[in-house]
Amino acid sequence: MTTPWDDWNHVLKIDPDKELPEGVTYGDLCATGTDAIEVGGTMGITEENMSAVIEACAEHDVPLYQEPSNPQVVLEDDALDGYLIPTVFNAGSPFWITEAHKEWVRLDDDLDWERTTTEAYIVMNPEADVATLTEANCDLEADDVAAYATVAERMFGQEIVYVEYSGMLGNEGVVDAAANAVDDATLFYGGGIHDYDSAYSMAQYADVIVVGDLAHDEGIEAVQETVEAANDV
Ligand SMILES: CC(C)=CCC/C(C)=C/CC/C(C)=C/CC/C(C)=C/COP(=O)(O)OP(=O)(O)O
Ligand SMILES: O=P(O)(O)OC[C@@H](O)CO
């Protein structure tokens, strides 16, 4: 089976709760050469701020995905190419593994399964909002992460395994181990990518690097450098 993310090297994650640098537009971000835009964040996400970003990006020619942090903010919008739904494999509470998902399915009997895919998160930065929210056990060695990645792919049939260091640059050995542990699944890496070299270092192992805060903190040229690195590996 081929999936859109088979061909991706770079994803730009836009947080609807964060501002853009002065003079930067969503259109500029869409035109950085990134392979896809993911709209999502952990805290402060509402239907209003989500739809504002999705509307602004929809006018531009780049694949557009929503990454909802809870069922209440999922938007039905034809401009979206799909929904990437997190499930946190090392969460401390089952709510973030399957329970939020159960509630979503219970409350919506008309889900768009064709456009819905889960992402098997392994959350690694204990300081990140996503770690606090999900009570993730981030005290993991490379072999733990590799085993989670294998469980995600082989036992739970996950197409996307996501090593998430949101807010900090991760450990290359950990990402390498995760890469070696998956076969067909697409490995996403995100966290702390801030320039060409950091992007290149993680793109050596991950199939797709995800760049987030850089777009909000630095702007276009910095993001373009990371796109270049992702495509140079
Ligand atoms: C069932 C549905 C529709 C949703 C549930 C989805 C789940 C399980 C979400 C839990 C994990 C989560 C909140 C993912 C959101 C994406 C993410 C990891 C964003 C990065 O977050 P941080 O960088 O930690 O947070 P901020 O940038 O918001 O501070
Ligand atoms: O914001 P950064 O640290 O780039 O992380 C990107 C992404 O993995 C967050 O979910």
Ligand SMILES: [Mg+2]
């Ligand atoms: Mg963040």
